Amino acid sequence: MPGRRILEFKIVLRNVPGAISEVSQILYGYRVNILSGYQEARDERFHWVFIADLSEAGIDPKRLVEEIKKLGKVIAVEYSEPEIDHLIIDDLCFPLMVQGERSLILRSSTFNGMMRTIRDIVGRDAGDIIIYQLGARAGADKMRRLKEYYKGFESRDLLKIALKERCAKGWCIAEIQRFDEDLCKAEVRAEGLFECLEAAAGEADRRGSQFFRGYLAGLLTSLWGKRISVDEVECISKRGTACIFKAYPGTA
Numbered sequence: 001m002p003g004r005r006i007l008e009f010k011i012v013l014r015n016v017p018g019a020i021s022e023v024s025q026i027l028y029g030y031r032v033n034i035l036s037g038y039q040e041a042r043d044e045r046f047h048w049v050f051i052a053d054l055s056e057a058g059i060d061p062k063r064l065v066e067e068i069k070k071l072g073k074v075i076a077v078e079y080s081e082p083e084i085d086h087l088i089i090d091d092l093c094f095p096l097m098v099q100g101e102r103s104l105i106l107r108s109s110t111f112n113g114m115m116r117t118i119r120d121i122v123g124r125d126a127g128d129i130i131i132y133q134l135g136a137r138a139g140a141d142k143m144r145r146l147k148e149y150y151k152g153f154e155s156r157d158l159l160k161i162a163l164k165e166r167c168a169k170g171w172c173i174a175e176i177q178r179f180d181e182d183l184c185k186a187e188v189r190a191e192g193l194f195e196c197l198e199a200a201a202g203e204a205d206r207r208g209s210q211f212f213r214g215y216l217a218g219l220l221t222s223l224w225g226k227r228i229s230v231d232e233v234e235c236i237s238k239r240g241t242a243c244i245f246k247a248y249p250g251t252a
């Protein structure tokens with residue numbers, strides 16, 4: 001934003017009612033305009049990170065920080081200025097944590113490019129097997145963690161949580177269409193699956209999903225304690241509006 005004074009702030013507050021309100025009053029008083037941000041409670045502390053426009057503010061950032069630090073519910077404040085003119089890129093949130101775990105954000109094209117590289121090196125069929133197994137291991141690991149974290153939850157709910165997380169992390173919008181624990185069979189419908197969208201757009205082979213298909217197999221194998229295979233019976237890269245996966249007892 002050329003000509004604007006854009007900065008990033010990170011404020012750590014006590015995790016109590018009214019803490020954000022007190023800071024907001026100061027920001028409002030100095031006409032600081034917040035452009036984007038995120039908040040997260042971590043036990044006793046509340047982290048508030050935001051990008052703000054100080055172009056119209058009647059205060060410089062150092063003094064603003066001093067004013068905020070005087071508030072009783074504020075534990076720490078820091079800010080970051082653009083290192084390149086007018087270009088502010090978040091550098092106060094590192095390391096990125098999701099549910100207490102160190103996480104990364106990748107463009108889906110980066111991930112799909114990595115999978116293409118595997119296929120280019122070892123061949124398409126062998127590559128598909130490797131990618132399926134990568135998914136299966138990741139899915140099994142995820143379900144192991146969910147079972148530890150959500151002790152006592154029903155099996156169907158654990159799968160639902162795993163699928164909801166995939167939506168939160170940008171993979172797809174997935175829902176359970178069938179869940180038969182006795183027969184170890186399930187059906188999952190996934191809309192907008194990142195793996196298959198690229199293929200649907202003609203930027204990759206229309207071979208459907210390998211990673212997510214394997215991921216589902218890993219989730220269910222860990223959930224039911226029995227080897228589960230998953231087939232993709234419909235795929236947006238071929239036709240239709242969603243990818244449909246069927247899980248059944250298997251050996252793959």
Ligand SMILES: [Zn+2]
Pocket residue numbers: 193196208209232234235236237242243244
């Ligand atoms: Zn698909």
